Amino acid sequence: MMPSKAVRFRARQVATLATIYHQCLVDAEYGALLEDLGQETLDPWIGASVREAKRERDKAVRVPATLVHEIARTASLAYEAWVQARQESDFETFAPWLRKMTDLKRQEAACLTDDARLPYDALIDIYEPGMTTAQLDPLFEELRPRLAGLLERIMASPRQPKSEVIRGTFPTDQQETFGRMVITAMGFDWEAGRLDRSPHPFCSGLTPFDVRITTRYSEEDFSIAFFGMVHEAGHGLYEQGLDPDRFGLHACEAISLGIHESQSRLWEIFVARSGAFWDHWFEKLRQQFPGQFNTTLHDFLHAVNQVKAGPIRVDADEVTYGLHVILRYEIEKALMEETLEVEDLEQVWNSKMASYLQVTPAHASEGVLQDVHWSHGLIGYFPTYLLGTLYAAQLFRKALDEIGSLQEEIASGHLLSLREWLRQKVHQPGRTRTAEQLIREVTGANLNSEHFLDHLEDKYGRLYAL
Amino acid sequence: MMPSKAVRFRARQVATLATIYHQCLVDAEYGALLEDLGQETLDPWIGASVREAKRERDKAVRVPATLVHEIARTASLAYEAWVQARQESDFETFAPWLRKMTDLKRQEAACLTDDARLPYDALIDIYEPGMTTAQLDPLFEELRPRLAGLLERIMASPRQPKSEVIRGTFPTDQQETFGRMVITAMGFDWEAGRLDRSPHPFCSGLTPFDVRITTRYSEEDFSIAFFGMVHEAGHGLYEQGLDPDRFGLHACEAISLGIHESQSRLWEIFVARSGAFWDHWFEKLRQQFPGQFNTTLHDFLHAVNQVKAGPIRVDADEVTYGLHVILRYEIEKALMEETLEVEDLEQVWNSKMASYLQVTPAHASEGVLQDVHWSHGLIGYFPTYLLGTLYAAQLFRKALDEIGSLQEEIASGHLLSLREWLRQKVHQPGRTRTAEQLIREVTGANLNSEHFLDHLEDKYGRLYAL
Numbered sequence: 001m002m003p004s005k006a007v008r009f010r011a012r013q014v015a016t017l018a019t020i021y022h023q024c025l026v027d028a029e030y031g032a033l034l035e036d037l038g039q040e041t042l043d044p045w046i047g048a049s050v051r052e053a054k055r056e057r058d059k060a061v062r063v064p065a066t067l068v069h070e071i072a073r074t075a076s077l078a079y080e081a082w083v084q085a086r087q088e089s090d091f092e093t094f095a096p097w098l099r100k101m102t103d104l105k106r107q108e109a110a111c112l113t114d115d116a117r118l119p120y121d122a123l124i125d126i127y128e129p130g131m132t133t134a135q136l137d138p139l140f141e142e143l144r145p146r147l148a149g150l151l152e153r154i155m156a157s158p159r160q161p162k163s164e165v166i167r168g169t170f171p172t173d174q175q176e177t178f179g180r181m182v183i184t185a186m187g188f189d190w191e192a193g194r195l196d197r198s199p200h201p202f203c204s205g206l207t208p209f210d211v212r213i214t215t216r217y218s219e220e221d222f223s224i225a226f227f228g229m230v231h232e233a234g235h236g237l238y239e240q241g242l243d244p245d246r247f248g249l250h251a252c253e254a255i256s257l258g259i260h261e262s263q264s265r266l267w268e269i270f271v272a273r274s275g276a277f278w279d280h281w282f283e284k285l286r287q288q289f290p291g292q293f294n295t296t297l298h299d300f301l302h303a304v305n306q307v308k309a310g311p312i313r314v315d316a317d318e319v320t321y322g323l324h325v326i327l328r329y330e331i332e333k334a335l336m337e338e339t340l341e342v343e344d345l346e347q348v349w350n351s352k353m354a355s356y357l358q359v360t361p362a363h364a365s366e367g368v369l370q371d372v373h374w375s376h377g378l379i380g381y382f383p384t385y386l387l388g389t390l391y392a393a394q395l396f397r398k399a400l401d402e403i404g405s406l407q408e409e410i411a412s413g414h415l416l417s418l419r420e421w422l423r424q425k426v427h428q429p430g431r432t433r434t435a436e437q438l439i440r441e442v443t444g445a446n447l448n449s450e451h452f453l454d455h456l457e458d459k460y461g462r463l464y465a466l
Numbered sequence: 467m468m469p470s471k472a473v474r475f476r477a478r479q480v481a482t483l484a485t486i487y488h489q490c491l492v493d494a495e496y497g498a499l500l501e502d503l504g505q506e507t508l509d510p511w512i513g514a515s516v517r518e519a520k521r522e523r524d525k526a527v528r529v530p531a532t533l534v535h536e537i538a539r540t541a542s543l544a545y546e547a548w549v550q551a552r553q554e555s556d557f558e559t560f561a562p563w564l565r566k567m568t569d570l571k572r573q574e575a576a577c578l579t580d581d582a583r584l585p586y587d588a589l590i591d592i593y594e595p596g597m598t599t600a601q602l603d604p605l606f607e608e609l610r611p612r613l614a615g616l617l618e619r620i621m622a623s624p625r626q627p628k629s630e631v632i633r634g635t636f637p638t639d640q641q642e643t644f645g646r647m648v649i650t651a652m653g654f655d656w657e658a659g660r661l662d663r664s665p666h667p668f669c670s671g672l673t674p675f676d677v678r679i680t681t682r683y684s685e686e687d688f689s690i691a692f693f694g695m696v697h698e699a700g701h702g703l704y705e706q707g708l709d710p711d712r713f714g715l716h717a718c719e720a721i722s723l724g725i726h727e728s729q730s731r732l733w734e735i736f737v738a739r740s741g742a743f744w745d746h747w748f749e750k751l752r753q754q755f756p757g758q759f760n761t762t763l764h765d766f767l768h769a770v771n772q773v774k775a776g777p778i779r780v781d782a783d784e785v786t787y788g789l790h791v792i793l794r795y796e797i798e799k800a801l802m803e804e805t806l807e808v809e810d811l812e813q814v815w816n817s818k819m820a821s822y823l824q825v826t827p828a829h830a831s832e833g834v835l836q837d838v839h840w841s842h843g844l845i846g847y848f849p850t851y852l853l854g855t856l857y858a859a860q861l862f863r864k865a866l867d868e869i870g871s872l873q874e875e876i877a878s879g880h881l882l883s884l885r886e887w888l889r890q891k892v893h894q895p896g897r898t899r900t901a902e903q904l905i906r907e908v909t910g911a912n913l914n915s916e917h918f919l920d921h922l923e924d925k926y927g928r929l930y931a932l
Contacts (some may be wrong), residue, residue: 003657003658003659004657006675008675050818191469191470192472193469207475208470209467210468210475
């Protein structure tokens with residue numbers, strides 16, 4: 001919403017607030033008060049809040065202000081270099097900045113961890129508290145060949161979708177109307193949130209009472225805005241579902257990026273891309289766009305679930321998406337452990353793309369330069385995208401078990417008992433549980449890839465007649 | 467833009483920031499640093515900034531935090547009582563809260579001034595620094611009979627406007643399109659501002675780079691949104707016109723509410739309600755609304771400048787508006803000087819309405835309960851509305867003198883040299899001048915009502931053939 005010229009001054013205001021906040025965090029008296037609190041027996045909300053407050057303060061105290069400042073300064077210059085490099089599709093323009101950034105992030109990791117052998121773990125922990133390479137390595141090593149194998153079988157199938165059946169002309173206002181109908185059915189509270197438009201879709205949960213989601217529209221392809229809206233609304237329901245009476249406590253926040261992503265992916269993949277969902281909504285969609293979608297429900301469903309290996313992560317389907325993430329995970333880990341040099345990065349990227357996805361990027365801007373994350377210093381963030389899907393698969397499987405009629409409800413357009421289940425099981429507990437505890441408590445099992453792989457085999461086995 | 471449920475938590479956030487800000491203001495070290503600065507010879511911007519910073523700090527130090535808190539607490543309860551009282555049109559519901567609020571505001575005034583005989587001056591000074599009842603009393607006492615006399619002559623004129631010629635059906639989107647055309651011609655910078663919709667029109671100047679204006683639309687009457695937009699855009703141009711390189715200094719702010727209002731009123735009254743303006747825009751307006759405004763330019767102009775005494779201030783025309791303000795000024799002054807008791811307020815209000823405007827409010831909600839200001843503790847604020855018009859008349863007269871071709875430019879749709887003149891003379895100096903200095907420096911005369919009365923006599927003499 002902000003006018004373009006406002007950006008610079010807003011950045012100064014945000015920086016001022018961030019500085020004041022950091023000063024409060026590292027304040028010695030605050031630290032002493034937190035230590036005192038730790039000695040007392042506390043209720044679970046207060047106990048978890050003290051734990052989270054200490055965790056936050058500990059990270060702030062461990063990293064010297066000079067390093068924080070240097071990373072922020074480098075990020076803003078690296079971002080400019082990345083924009084230019086991507087425009088010119090020239091990795092060499094960005095490489096020196098990436099080298100500097102990985103160096104700074106290794107320094108940051110060294111501050112954050114007591115175990116110098118595991119720098120990448122220290123960074124992952126920022127976004128997914130408690131998650132480690134020891135857990136992720138076997139998980140991703142199992143997933144990689146399974147996803148690549150499924151992709152090969154899908155590509156070899158004679159039964160390919162007719163992608164043209166979902167193409168047409170879709171006025172944005174009608175797309176928005178349809179999207180709002182679905183989001184309303186999901187139980188999004190419009191008195192505590194908004195839907196707007198922006199170049200990059202996002203969800204900002206300012207408070208449980210003020211959740212802003214955005215999407216972008218293509219007039220030729222309704223699916224971009226639609227699945228984007230459902231995805232962001234999934235994030236939004238998590239924010240709106242935090243306990244309103246406890247909001248303000250450290251424990252009354254989303255647990256982690258991975259758990260957050262599980263809420264968006266659950267609605268996007270396991271609900272909105274499912275056959276049951278479109279049993280109800282396909283006719284509604286056709287009514288919204290008269291003259292479009294002259295096809296069967298089956299062909300429509302196959303078209304919105306087309307699997308196609310491509311070079312771009314954000315355009316990837318649910319089979320190939322994980323491979324994009326695993327590739328980045330392996331590269332980040334190697335960069336942090338200094339077993340990969342930035343000068344070899346583009347070549348390693350391309351060879352992994354060929355091996356996992358049978359894709360060769362035409363140029364660096366659709367290869368190693370496609371994501372903004374590294375320029376901002378966001379290393380350790382990518383794995384949470386795939387973790388979200390794995391968590392989502394486990395949670396949805398459990399929801400099906402516990403709500404006996406869930407598939408029938410979805411097939412008749414009733415989505416509120418799923419939202420209620422998620423609210424009670426995932427949203428309301430906030431950070432009184434860690435991600436690991438929550439998943440075990442709710443699903444009865446540790447994080448695993450079994451349910452996600454079952455889902456893929458079942459769904460794509462049927463769609464592609466494998 | 468904020469969803470309704472977000473209001474409460476946002477209020478807590480704003481209160482937290484206000485508390486932190488107040489703590490910074492009253493901090494002794496900050497005070498000592500300001501005192502040191504005062505000893506040095508400084509450039510005009512720094513000198514004025516130190517003066518304004520001291521003024522701000524002085525007010526913060528003089529009023530005890532307990533009183534500030536009590537006023538804020540009372541305001542929120544008094545506002546609720548006012549809402550209920552207005553709904554039920556029952557002054558008695560609000561009277562105890564107004565009594566408490568006037569009592570608290572007298573205490574605040576006693577803290578702010580060294581002259582206990584002039585409590586109202588201390589409150590006016592909050593909104594219009596340097597302005598006093600000694601200046602306002604003779605000004606308003608001269609204006610009151612002149613405005614009332616003109617109103618009588620207008621009401622007695624046989625030549626009354628045909629108000630129906632501006633009625634019709636005006637889709638809001640087209641109203642917005644037309645309004646944006648005019649605001650663009652005024653030189654509003656859309657890269658540093660927005661126009662949105664809200665129940666009450668406003669202008670928020672967050673920075674010179676981010677100015678938000680709003681309006682509300684009536685589908686039956688285009689003039690409500692249109693003149694509202696021009697009014698708010700006038701405020702917006704002032705904010706956008708502050709020196710961008712000096713923004714952040716105390717001196718780089720709007721001078722006072724009265725000077726701010728002069729910028730909105732200048733564009734609204736002296737430009738957008740003038741014959742010269744519609745020489746250009748009338749045809750454009752008819753093109754925007756095909757089939758509407760089947761009338762002559764003269765009849766259109768008379769209809770948008772209809773003078774009609776009514777009970778409601780915000781609906782008042784430029785002749786009667788001043789009388790509404792003077793009535794409130796006299797009442798506020800008497801309340802603060804304890805020559806009027808709250809229990810007599812409704813009766814005094816009604817008798818003044820009858821005497822100045824020949825109007826009898828049908829009930830309290832269109833009389834003494836119509837404005838929100840007193841419930842918020844905004845006493846001393848009303849006079850700035852009329853001051854704005856007087857300043858505007860003086861400034862516009864001077865602009866006509868200095869830009870020889872201004873009327874011709876306005877008549878051909880060119881508004882930018884007026885904006886440029888205002889930017890140089892009024893906006894850019896910020897607070898390096900007081901209101902009094904600025905008006906004298908720019909117009910060569912002290913604040914007076916001569917130009918405003920000349921304008922009214924000339925304009926309405928012609929429209930109503932007086």
